[in-house]
Amino acid sequence: MNTPALRLQQLSLSYGPHTVLQPTSLDIPSGAVVGLVGRNGAGKSSLLRCWAGLTPPSSGQASVLGCDSMDLSDAVRERLGLVSQAPDLLPWLTVWQHIEYIGSFYARWTAERAHQLCQRLALSETTKVSALSGGDQQKLEIVLALAHDPDVLLLDEPVSNLDPLARRDFMRLLFEWDTERAAPRTVVISSHLLSDLERVITHLVMLKDGQVVINAPWDEVQEQRHQALEDLFVSEAQA
Ligand SMILES: Nc1ncnc2c1ncn2[C@@H]1O[C@H](COP(=O)(O)OP(=O)(O)OP(=O)(O)O)[C@@H](O)[C@H]1O
Numbered sequence: 001m002n003t004p005a006l007r008l009q010q011l012s013l014s015y016g017p018h019t020v021l022q023p024t025s026l027d028i029p030s031g032a033v034v035g036l037v038g039r040n041g042a043g044k045s046s047l048l049r050c051w052a053g054l055t056p057p058s059s060g061q062a063s064v065l066g067c068d069s070m071d072l073s074d075a076v077r078e079r080l081g082l083v084s085q086a087p088d089l090l091p092w093l094t095v096w097q098h099i100e101y102i103g104s105f106y107a108r109w110t111a112e113r114a115h116q117l118c119q120r121l122a123l124s125e126t127t128k129v130s131a132l133s134g135g136d137q138q139k140l141e142i143v144l145a146l147a148h149d150p151d152v153l154l155l156d157e158p159v160s161n162l163d164p165l166a167r168r169d170f171m172r173l174l175f176e177w178d179t180e181r182a183a184p185r186t187v188v189i190s191s192h193l194l195s196d197l198e199r200v201i202t203h204l205v206m207l208k209d210g211q212v213v214i215n216a217p218w219d220e221v222q223e224q225r226h227q228a229l230e231d232l233f234v235s236e237a238q239a
Pocket residue numbers: 015020038039040041042043044045046047192
């Protein structure tokens with residue numbers, strides 16, 4: 001059997017007495033585009049941080065491409081892209097200087113791909129990072145995560161600051177880039193808005209109070225009309 005692109009083995013996370021992620025095991029198959037949904041505080045960012053090796057789990061293990069997230073090899077780092085919710089950008093650089101600087105850490109990075117991404121997202125390359133709006137900072141994060149053409153992409157609320165047009169462009173770009181590749185990219189994209197994701201995802205994982213309550217192909221989820229999903233739709237409509 002193929003190694004799953006992403007795996008959790010009895011992973012749990014607590015801060016003192018506060019349990020953030022209940023013990024969870026799951027496999028994300030290679031090439032899946034997974035929507036990771038749940039209400040505020042459900043544990044989405046924590047889970048993505050465990051996968052990216054930024055937060056050590058309290059027990060169990062997260063792994064990426066067969067490699068323990070807490071001990072990622074250089075080869076696996078090269079194949080991983082991350083958009084986090086708290087971007088750590090370098091304000092004194094211009095957008096392009098920043099892109100080139102991060103690109104220098106990746107063998108697969110190309111200037112051509114980076115320029116294309118900036119163009120597609122309408123991101124000015126000459127602007128100082130310190131002068132970017134919140135939405136443009138998010139676009140820069142997206143370019144930084146995609147320009148080395150990662151095989152596995154972890155996106156934590158990547159469109160939350162974008163306007164509706166830029167949201168649509170980004171989702172399209174994500175999809176088009178996938179189909180152009182020899183091997184489809186594995187993507188986990190978190191949102192508390194299912195409406196951002198439903199056109200692009202192949203699988204859905206839903207967290208509720210740190211517990212996985214849905215983990216299934218999107219087709220099946222739609223057929224079964226899960227109650228947990230109905231509740232999410234209701235809260236979205238009320239927002
Ligand atoms: N460093 C930390 N120390 C203590 N508690 C934390 C820490 N990081 C996250 N938490 C708690 O973990 C829980 C899950 O937070 P997390 O950010 O993972 O949720 P989320 O689903 O991504 O929420 P949102 O949609 O609001 O971003 C929350 O109760 C949060 O307060």
